[in-house]
Every structure is written in structure tokens, then in C-alpha cells.
Amino acid sequence: MNKPLLPGATLGVLGGGQLGRMMALAARRMGYRIIVLDPSASCPTGQVADGVVVGALDDDDAALELASQVDVVTLDTEHVPYSILERIEQTTPVRPGSAVLRTIQDRLTQKQFLDKLGLPQAKWAPASEDLTALAATVADLGGHAILKARHAGYDGKGQVRLDSASDLEAARGRIRHASAVVEEVVPFVREISVILARAVDGDIKIYPIAENVHHRHILHTTRAPAPMTGDGRTRAETIACTIARALDHVGVMAVELFELADGRLLVNEIAPRTHNSGHYTYGAAATSQFEQHVRAIAGLPLGDTRALSGAVMLNLIGDLWAKGPPPWQHVMAHPEARLHLYGKAAPAPGRKMGHVLFLDDDTDRALASAEAVLAALTP
Numbered sequence: 001m002n003k004p005l006l007p008g009a010t011l012g013v014l015g016g017g018q019l020g021r022m023m024a025l026a027a028r029r030m031g032y033r034i035i036v037l038d039p040s041a042s043c044p045t046g047q048v049a050d051g052v053v054v055g056a057l058d059d060d061d062a063a064l065e066l067a068s069q070v071d072v073v074t075l076d077t078e079h080v081p082y083s084i085l086e087r088i089e090q091t092t093p094v095r096p097g098s099a100v101l102r103t104i105q106d107r108l109t110q111k112q113f114l115d116k117l118g119l120p121q122a123k124w125a126p127a128s129e130d131l132t133a134l135a136a137t138v139a140d141l142g143g144h145a146i147l148k149a150r151h152a153g154y155d156g157k158g159q160v161r162l163d164s165a166s167d168l169e170a171a172r173g174r175i176r177h178a179s180a181v182v183e184e185v186v187p188f189v190r191e192i193s194v195i196l197a198r199a200v201d202g203d204i205k206i207y208p209i210a211e212n213v214h215h216r217h218i219l220h221t222t223r224a225p226a227p228m229t230g231d232g233r234t235r236a237e238t239i240a241c242t243i244a245r246a247l248d249h250v251g252v253m254a255v256e257l258f259e260l261a262d263g264r265l266l267v268n269e270i271a272p273r274t275h276n277s278g279h280y281t282y283g284a285a286a287t288s289q290f291e292q293h294v295r296a297i298a299g300l301p302l303g304d305t306r307a308l309s310g311a312v313m314l315n316l317i318g319d320l321w322a323k324g325p326p327p328w329q330h331v332m333a334h335p336e337a338r339l340h341l342y343g344k345a346a347p348a349p350g351r352k353m354g355h356v357l358f359l360d361d362d363t364d365r366a367l368a369s370a371e372a373v374l375a376a377l378t379p
């Protein structure tokens with residue numbers, strides 16, 4: 001199917017979280033219809049979509065019902081079983097396709113894929129059920145390691161630090177070692193991410209690189225553009241483009257990287273979708289990552305990725321709701337700040353509820369504003 005899907009066409013999304021919601025807002029502005037599959041009709045995407053198919057993301061029948069109503073299917077999360085995408089592909093285009101998910105959604109196959117491409121990543125090994133063998137692996141990795149579940153991990157979920165023999169024993173109850181990998185603890189000086197989009201015809205457009213700070217394994221702030229040397233930027237972009245081409249990816253993709261003290265870059269994770277560290281593009285770039293994803297999956301030319309302003313994004317985590325809705329007037333007191341809330345009914349500790357975007361070419365000043373606003377919102 002090489003004909004582009006023009007406005008008026010219907011886009012289907014598997015998963016109704018905030019990424020689907022922001023894509024739906026962009027798509028509807030452009031004149032597309034959106035239908036979402038989610039277990040809840042009032043999910044963040046459902047609130048702004050033209051229709052909702054209520055069902056679980058691993059329910060083949062529900063996914064095929066969604067596919068029957070749309071012109072193309074895309075994803076809000078990479079944790080949809082790839083076998084469901086294979087079934088949908090028999091009737092409806094899926095972008096990105098099932099093969100991308102098959103490689104990405106299992107940390108083991110993702111790491112093997114990166115090794116095969118010769119791309120740099122943290123030293124890793126499959127986790128052994130046998131504690132003596134596992135202890136030997138941790139020793140090989142420098143005595144400190146992280147056990148990561150192969151499937152369905154995000155924001156540090158499904159991860160356990162292994163620093164001592166007692167950690168190995170304790171981790172047993174939390175993650176099944178047979179379905180996990182172990183990774184060295186990387187002494188990174190900072191984390192960055194490359195957000196790019198790849199079109200159906202293979203064209204790639206790259207956004208200014210983002211610099212990310214995590215708290216408790218959850219993204220806290222993103223600054224863009226990240227202060228980078230030209231050489232560092234080129235190396236990061238080359239890694240991300242190599243991955244996108246090797247996967248034959250279509251749509252927006254994020255590659256998270258660790259930067260070491262000597263400037264080397266290691267791939268941490270690949271997300272074959274729009275990404276939290278790309279939220280700054282929604283307000284600060286000529287084309288947001290959400291519009292860009294719509295263009296890519298619709299088979300249209302990609303938009304300009306130029307930043308119109310420097311920006312800092314501050315994530316709003318459910319903990320801020322501990323004593324009721326936060327006092328938003330403190331955000332509005334900053335004229336350069338933009339509030340985004342995702343319409344989630346139940347705030348929970350660690351849950352991403354929204355973000356604030358600070359538009360300021362002086363990104364040090366924007367970071368200071370972000371921390372000041374966070375302090376004012378904290379109960």
C-alpha cells in the first residue's frame with residue numbers, strides 16, 4: 001500500500017495512554033479520525049478519540065476488531081504481543097511492523113540485535129537460575145550489576161540491583177532469572193536520547209538531542225537541545241539511524257544512550273514509538289513528535305524537526321497529588337510554561353500524570369524554573 005493516507009482516514013492505536021492521547025490530539029487537528037483499543041473506555045486516549053474498542057491489549061479478537069475499523073494501526077506501547085501484529089498485518093498495515101516489536105520487546109533479542117550491528121552497549125549476559133553461576137556473571141561484570149526482566153519492563157520496573165550475595169538471593173523472588181538479563185552498572189556522566197522519525201520511503205528526520213535526568217528510574221527532566229560537541233552529536237545520530245534502518249522502522253523512534261566520562265556512548269534502550277524525552281517537541285519544535293508519527297504512519301513526507309526554542313520538560317508524577325490536585329497557578333505564574341495533563345483518573349506514586357514544558361533559549365534558567373515550580377507543587 002504505497003498511497004498515502006490523507007486527512008479523513010482513520011488511524012488505530014493499540015493502547016490508550018498519554019502517548020496515544022497526544023498523537024490523537026495532533027491527528028485530529030490534522031483532520032484524521034482516531035480509534036483506540038484499551039481496557040478502559042475512559043483511558044487518556046479514549047477521552048480525545050473518535051472511538052474506543054474496549055479490550056485487553058493481548059486480546060486477538062479485540063485487536064482484529066480495531067483493525068477492521070481503521071486504515072492503519074500503530075502503537076502506544078511496545079508491549080503488545082508481536083503475534084497480534086502479525087495477524088493484523090494480514091489485512092491492515094501496522095506501523096511500526098511486527099518484526100520491529102519482535103526484536104525490541106524482549107531485552108535479550110534487543111541486546112543480541114545491537115551486538116550484531118556492532119553498536120556499543122553495557123556489558124551484559126543472560127541471567128542464570130543457578131546462583132553460583134549468576135554470582136560469577138556479576139563478578140565478570142565488575143561486581144555490580146542490574147538484573148532486568150526480559151519482558152514488559154519500563155521506568156525501572158522489573159529491575160533489581162545486584163551488589164552483594166544477599167541481593168542475588170533476594171532478587172529470586174522478584175524476577176524469574178530464566179527470563180532476565182544481567183547488565184553491568186554503567187558509570188555514566190549523563191543520559192541523552194535521540195528522537196527520530198523514519199518515513200515509509202526510508203527518509204529519516206532527527207530532532208535536536210535531548211539530555212535526560214531520571215529520579216527513581218523515572219524520567220524527571222529533559223533539556224533540549226542537549227549541550228553536545230558536534231562529534232558527539234554525529235556519533236549519537238549515526239547510532240540511532242543505524243538502528244532505525246536495520247529494523248526497517250516506520251514512525252517515531254527513541255534511542256536512549258549513556259554518555260561516559262571519555263565521551264563514549266552506550267545504547268541503553270530502544271523505544272519504537274514516541275517517547276517521554278520527546279515531549280519537548282510538542283511546543284518547542286516546528287513539528288511535534290506526535291504529528292511526525294502521524295505523517296510517518298500515513299505514508300506522508302516528514303515535517304521539519306527544527307527547534308523553535310530551547311526547552312525543558314518537567315514530568316509531573318502522581319506523588320504530587322498526595323494531598324489533592326496540585327496548585328496549578330504556580331505553573332501559570334511562569335508565562336513561558338505550558339501545562340499538559342493526561343486525564344488519568346487515579347494518581348498513584350510513580351505514575352506519570354502530566355508534564356510542564358518551559359520554553360526558554362537559556363535552558364539553565366529553564367531547568368531552575370522547573371525545579372522552582374516542582375517545589376511549589378510538592379505537597
Ligand code: AMP
Pocket residue numbers: 122146153154155156157183184185186187191214217218256268269
Ligand atoms: P531502563 O528502564 O532500562 O531505561 O532504566 C531506567 C533508568 O535506570 C535508566 O535511564 C538509568 O538511569 C538507570 N539504569 C538502567 N540501566 C542502567 C545501567 N546498566 N547502569 C546504570 N544505570 C542504569
